[in-house]
Amino acid sequence: MNNKNSFIIDSPLDMHLHLRDDDMLKLVAPLTSKYFSAALVMPNIIPPITTKEALLSYKQRIKEACKNDSFSPQLTIFFQTDYSYEFLKDIKDEIIAVKLYPFGVTTNSETGVASMDVDILRPVLESMEKLEIPLCVHGETKGFIMDREKEFLPIYESLAINFPKLKIIMEHISSEESITLLEKYDNLYATITVHHLMLTLDDVLGGMLNPHTFCKPVVKKPTDKEALRKLALCAHEKVMFGSDSAPHQKEAKECHDGAAGVFTSPIALQVLTQLFEENGKLENLNAFVSLNAQKIYNLIPTKKQIELIKEDFRVPQSYQYKNEEVVPLFAEQTLSWSIKSVKDKDDY
C-alpha cells in the first residue's frame, strides 16, 4: 500500500554496479542483493572480465556472496577490439551488455580501448548489433575534468549514427549537454546515479575536501544537477537508475592519490525515495528504478518488493568485513526514509 508515509518499489533494479571481488565482494554484494532484484555488474575487476571462463567464475562468486537473497546478477564483459563474432555469439546468453572503457579514463580502465575511431570499433560493434547485445559506455575523454563528458558527445553521436540498431547506454550522465544528445537519437539511452542527482562540485571541494564524493565523471554544476533531476523525476523513458556504486577501501579514498568512486548501494533507495517525495514525484519512482530498465534491457520483473517508510535512517559511519572498510555517501547523516521490509508481491 502506498500512502504518504509508506512507499513500495517493485523489483528494484540497479543498472550500473561495481561489486569488486574477494572480501570486498563479500562485504558489498549483500548490501545490494538484499534490496534489489537484479543489477548490471561492471566488469572492471582485476583482471577485467574478457573471457567466458572468467565471467562464469565471477558470476559464481557473486552468487555465493549474495547467499540466499533472491537476486539476479546481470554480468557484462570488458570491451576489447578483438572480440570475434563467434566469441560474442557464444557468450551472448551469459551477458546483458558489453562495457566499453576508453583507455585510462577511470578506475581499472588500463586495458580500455586506445582509440575511439569508429572504424577500429566497427567489427565488434557490428557483431553486437547483429546479436542484439547492448553497449554500455563510459563516455569521457582525457580533457579538462569538467569538460570530459561534453568532449565525448561527438563520439556518442558517431556511434549512434554508424550503428543505428545498437542500443547504446550513456553511463552515469552528469551534464546538461548529454541530455540534449540523448533525446536526439533513438538508440541512445542513459543511466543516472544517486550522487549526480544529489551533489555538485561544491560537495567535493567547495568547502573541506571530501574524498567520498569524488568520482568519475566528477559531479558538476548546480545547473547540471537540476537538469538531471528533471529527467529522472519525470522518469524519462530513456533513462534508468544505475547507482555506479563503486566501493574503495577507506584508506584508498582518504589519502593523497585517492581513488574515484562513490559508495551508495546501502542508501540509494532511501535517498531516491526522499528526492522523489520532496519533489512530489513518487508516482514516477517505480519507472525510474525498475520499469524503464525492464523495457530497455528486456528484463523480466521479479516479485520482490521493497517497502520504505518515512522514518529516520542514520547512515552508518562505514561498513566492514574482515580487513575491508568502506565509507558510504552521507555517512553519519540522517535520511528521512528507511527500508521497512523486503517481501514477495504475493505476501502483501
Ligand code: NCD
Ligand atoms: C568506478 C570504479 O571505481 O570502478 N569509479 C567511478 O568513479 N565511477 C569506475 C567508473 O564507473 O568510472
Ligand code: ZN
Ligand atoms: Zn561505474
